[in-house]
Amino acid sequence: MDIAAQKPETGRMAYASHIAPFGAWMAIMIFLDVPQIPPAWRYATQTVLCTLLLLALRPWRWYPRSSVRHLPFAFAVGVAVLAVWVVPELPWTKAHCPAFHAFYMRFLAVQPWFDVPALPKVWPFAPEHCGWGLALVKLFGTSVTIAACEELFWRSFVYRWMLGDKFWRVDLGQFQPFIFLAVSLIFGLEHSQWFAGILAGLGFGWVLLRTRDIAAAIFAHGVTNFLLGLYILATGDYHFW
DSSP: OOHHHHOHHHHHHHHHHHHHHHHHHHHHHHHTOSTTSOHHHHHHHHHHHHHHHHHHHOGGGGSOOOOGGGHHHHHHHHHHHHHHHHGGGSHHHHHHOHHHHHHIIIIISSOTTSOOOOOOSSOTTOHHHHOHHHHHHHHHIIIIIHHHHHIIIIIIIIHHHHHOSSGGGSOTTOOOHHHHHHHHHHHHHTSSSHHHHHHHHHHHHHHHHHHOOHHHHHHHHHHHHHHHHHHHHHHOOGGGO
8 A cells, every 4th residue: 555645745754864964964074064063973973863853753664674684785785886896995906906096096996087085194084093983883874874764765756756756666676777877976966985775876876776675775885884894993094984
């Protein structure tokens, strides 16, 4: 039964539950990006507020029950996206594939149309700077909160809204190549590592199309971000954060 089709106000809630958490995340990121607020505290504010919004709006009510049988495939895609994100920049890659590494770092690692920012003297999310509490909040925020916000917004809402007016009625497995590529492109350009971001968007979108399970797409995204966070904390390669 399509509840949203019965009552217009529930249709509005479908839009709100998919847009508001991501919109709040972006608004805090933009408007609290001021010198007076340390980045780790800003990120903690994003994480807490947007997690509460997700719990209050309950966007999962617009989907059928997820299945654990989708998780192995989602996990594999999450690990593959992690490799795409990290491997091109590894010292091993620089030593063994110098031409590829140089090309990647020159054209694909960061958005080439912007000046590469100077490396900070202190990495704001390093535990020795912000404390382990805020560093773990960062890990949770990337692995759970923003993974859910972005998948609900980009893969579920934007993609299906471009396919049909009432997005919640559009089959999660419906494939339209141009729109699929366009959403992945925009998603990638949201990230400083734009090329890896585009490939990540394609990977997470593939999970959703294949499984028709938004939880599987969120899980794949969360696996990538969680393992990336562990890698960052283990190696001190904080430029990924």
